[in-house]
Amino acid sequence: MVSTTSKHGALDVESQNHDEERANLISNSQQASNKPSPKVPLSLGPLSSCLLYSGCSMSMVLANKSLASSHNTNFNILLVVFQAVVAVLLCSGAKAAGKIDYPEFQKPIAMQWLPVNLIFCGMLYTSMQALTHNNVPMVTVFKNIANIFIAAGDYVFFNKPSDGLTKLAFGVMLTGAIAASYKDMHITFVGIFWMFANCLFTAGYVLYMKFATQTVKLSKFGMVYYNNVLATAILLPVTLFNGEMSEFLSRVDLHTFPYFVENFFAGFVGFFLNFASLSCVAATGPTTYAIVGTVNKIPTSIIGSFVFDAEISPETWFFIAVSMTGGFIYSWAKIKQQQGK
Numbered sequence: 001m002v003s004t005t006s007k008h009g010a011l012d013v014e015s016q017n018h019d020e021e022r023a024n025l026i027s028n029s030q031q032a033s034n035k036p037s038p039k040v041p042l043s044l045g046p047l048s049s050c051l052l053y054s055g056c057s058m059s060m061v062l063a064n065k066s067l068a069s070s071h072n073t074n075f076n077i078l079l080v081v082f083q084a085v086v087a088v089l090l091c092s093g094a095k096a097a098g099k100i101d102y103p104e105f106q107k108p109i110a111m112q113w114l115p116v117n118l119i120f121c122g123m124l125y126t127s128m129q130a131l132t133h134n135n136v137p138m139v140t141v142f143k144n145i146a147n148i149f150i151a152a153g154d155y156v157f158f159n160k161p162s163d164g165l166t167k168l169a170f171g172v173m174l175t176g177a178i179a180a181s182y183k184d185m186h187i188t189f190v191g192i193f194w195m196f197a198n199c200l201f202t203a204g205y206v207l208y209m210k211f212a213t214q215t216v217k218l219s220k221f222g223m224v225y226y227n228n229v230l231a232t233a234i235l236l237p238v239t240l241f242n243g244e245m246s247e248f249l250s251r252v253d254l255h256t257f258p259y260f261v262e263n264f265f266a267g268f269v270g271f272f273l274n275f276a277s278l279s280c281v282a283a284t285g286p287t288t289y290a291i292v293g294t295v296n297k298i299p300t301s302i303i304g305s306f307v308f309d310a311e312i313s314p315e316t317w318f319f320i321a322v323s324m325t326g327g328f329i330y331s332w333a334k335i336k337q338q339q340g341k
Contacts, residue, residue, distance in 0.1 A: 049283040053276040056269050058300045061140070063266040065131045071254065076128035078244040079263065080121070081235050086267025087228040091221060102222035110230060112216045117230040119205045124231065126198035133191035137305050137316075141323045142195040144173040147330055149203035157207060163337070169330035176323025224271070 067079050094100045103109070130139050148170045154160040162170070218226065239245040248254060 046283045049276070049279040053273070053280040054299075056273045056276045058303065059269045060266065060273065061131075061136060061300050062303065063262065063269060064128065065136050065139075067128075067262060067266060071259070073247075073251070073254070074132075075239075075244050075248060076125055076132065077235050077242065078239045078248055079128060079266075080124045081232055081239060082263045083267035083270065084228040084231040084235070086264055087224060087271050088232065090268065090271045091225045091228070094221075100221045102219050102225050105226075105229060109216060109218070110226060113212070113218070113226045114230065116205070116208055116212045116216075117227055117234065119201060119208055120227050121231050121234055123198065123201040123205050126194055126201050129194040130191070130198045133188065133194055135305065136300065137302075137320055138187060138191070139195065140300055141177050141320050142199065143202075144323055144327050144330070145177055145196070146199040146202040146206075148174060149199055150206050153203055153207040158210070163333065165333040165336065166330060169326045169333055171326070172329060173323050173326030176319045176321070176326060179319035179322070 064079075091100070091102070095102065130142075134142075151162045151166065151170065155162070239248075
């Protein structure tokens with residue numbers, strides 16, 4: 001499940017942790033502070049809400065890494081379909097239970113939302129490819145580069161230049177990412193290509209969403225629902241033509257309960273990032289929410305390196321830390337911008 005923001009959808013590979021999308025949710029929460037609460041249970045305490053958000057975010061990245069690289073498969077599109085189906089089922093169930101609300105599926109809205117969804121599908125596919133060809137710490141670090149692409153797009157398309165502190169953060173993030181990739185003995189050109197492709201699709205998704213949400217009025221859960229319904233409709237036929245579905249059907253070793261649980265778990269966790277994000281903002285405030293999202297990259301990188309036995313040199317760890325420091329500076333810059341409004 002991938003989020004409409006770092007956290008809003010199926011396969012949230014760190015779209016879940018995306019700083020720019022996090023800033024958008026911060027802004028929305030501040031604007032809505034005097035409005036009635038949504039139909040989402042936000043009764044968790046500050047500590048429990050932060051732990052839930054952090055745990056869901058880390059679990060999403062690690063589950064997708066396992067699915068992408070631990071089963072000797074190349075089902076990058078089929079895995080997206082599996083988890084999109086889980087997202088649709090959970091959205092429908094939560095709506096039936098009265099926990100969330102969004103409009104019923106309508107073809108005119110779907111056609112308006114289709115360009116967004118095509119970029120969304122590209123983001124999901126490149127995320128899985130990036131996780132297939134790279135270790136978790138490197139993917140986590142390079143996701144910061146998407147912030148630079150988004151800032152450039154904001155300037156080109158929306159005439160919104162970045163301030164000095166944000167530019168400093170970009171410089172630190174880029175320096176750390178380049179140095180870390182140079183020192184990583186296992187990184188390949190293919191791996192770098194897919195990471196940059198994912199950053200471009202992520203930036204394109206965030207930037208186009210700013211335009212799309214002005215013409216198509218959907219709640220965040222409505223975006224989750226339409227994204228995943230359309231993703232299933234678009235990508236399922238692709239799996240039939242590219243051979244992924246037939247290969248899966250012939251792989252009896254994958255027709256197991258554990259493999260089903262792993263796919264369902266990834267979709268389940270990604271969906272619940274929606275609730276965790278809203279709960280964290282409501283219980284702690286935007287500043288804490290932004291900082292938790294940035295800090296969360298550290299344990300994700302460390303746990304990922306041990307779980308998947310990634311060999312990382314001390315020099316690479318140092319430059320990963322440098323890039324993450326840039327992430328902290330970026331979060332602080334976005335917080336200051338929101339406080340200044």
